[in-house]
Amino acid sequence: MNDDGKVNASSEGYFILVGFSNWPHLEVVLFVVVLIFYLMTLVGNLFIITLSYLDSHLHTPMYFFLSNLSFLDLCYTTSSIPQLLVNLWGPEKTISYAGCVIQLYFVLALGTTECVLLVVMSYDRYAAVCRPLHYTVLMHPRFCYLLAVASWVSGFTNSALHSSFTFWIPLCGHHQVDHFFCEVPALLRLSCVDTHANELTLMITSSVFVLIPLVLILTSYGAIVQAVLRMQSTTGLQRVFGTCGAHLMVVSLFFIPAMCIYLQPPSGNSQDQGKFIALFYTVVTPSLNPLIYTLRNKDVRGAVKRLMGWK
Template structure:
């Protein structure tokens, strides 16, 4: 039995986008702007969904969960990167890396499951409108949301433990802007085939399977939409479905290209830019596409503003 000389790793160093010094400033500015938009959009959606009784429906319950998840997901991966650029430091402790990896995996995995459940909710609402209140009652919705969070949390725990218990043999430079599991796995100096197999199984369960459920749900939804007699109604429904599917394809497509590509393919530089799509862009687009462009949400925002005495005072003074 051979022994491996290993030193205890106390911290990691991020390479981030240091190879592209001119691009790094642009990436920082864009990421900061998109992060602020993400926070604003998701906080507005959560607040409106809670405060306005007209939005106490299964769809907005799931959207509130998605918004809360996106805030944590983006914050866990992005805020350390932004802080590192500002402070000119690129290090993170081992425990900090563990927490960051776990939260990123947990939030990402939960979103995979939650998006598929949201597609099922729309399928029931459009294809079985009369039975919808019975099928998607409060208890079922709570169970679906809880199941999504538990699934994401447990799979993330299994993946995080399986990777960070492996010996790193003194390697502590991560070629990424966050403690991304595939980037950390590159530092391991022993055979990782079992861990890679475990990650492959989990990735298949969380990526292609939910995406297939989403595609099947939208296939039924679209077939139902084609029966709508009103051309305006069909156009509106198609527009909504296309917007939803765009976000789904963007999120799942980038994740699939990273986690299900052959292990022989080394594309760490590309992976960093791909990660920005599902860490920053998708959480920013979710509240915009799923809800903030809806008339229901716009009306709810207006109702809440009218109730606000400061807004009423502003209106009266502007007349």
């Protein structure tokens, strides 16, 4: 307890994740819906990773990065969804202080990594469509590994910065986090000191890892559209638009909610609205990625047929 008689959450050793307690009638429905989407995420992403590993025809840069994205989505959902399911199912809605620190770190690290990885994937599509003759040189396996490593390192480095800044400030008063997982804006609301510096840092780094990647992705696809419109082959057009359209859909599902949450100060965001937006990008988006990338995908259908021994 500090001089003002306020309880510091760290001294209590736990936080209470309020989540969707204000809508008790919704909790059972949400439990079922979240569980279904989580199982879809596990099955779909494990399917992509396994198929990409087992079928030599899918040992290409595109499926290497897609496997990274699938593994990322598995980790991202698992960092928050099991805790959410426990909280929705029973009256106990606590998370330990250490658990909150770990959850905040991994959710932010994996979310940032995905922003960078989606840029890398758009560059791969740009090289494939706009520089086909130089594609194998541009997307050399060693370079692909470096791009993947850079994505993961940048995400975990950015998260280390924010996690440190967030838990350095005294989180005083009640220890109820008005969210279903530990995230920076929700925790900043618990502070009993001025958090403008934290909010400014969050907005700057969010701009770097959200707006800049989005601009780079749109630039890549602008060049792709120009190249595609010059193509004479209808089959080529359909194939390119199929692949790139899938990627753009994933980008939209990820970046639009992220901008709604992280590109405005915590005080300017409706917390209830923020919860449902966060529910979308932590539960729904990772489960849709495998479907978006595999539906109407001849490479994946061919790989499945080869593994099953079908002709």
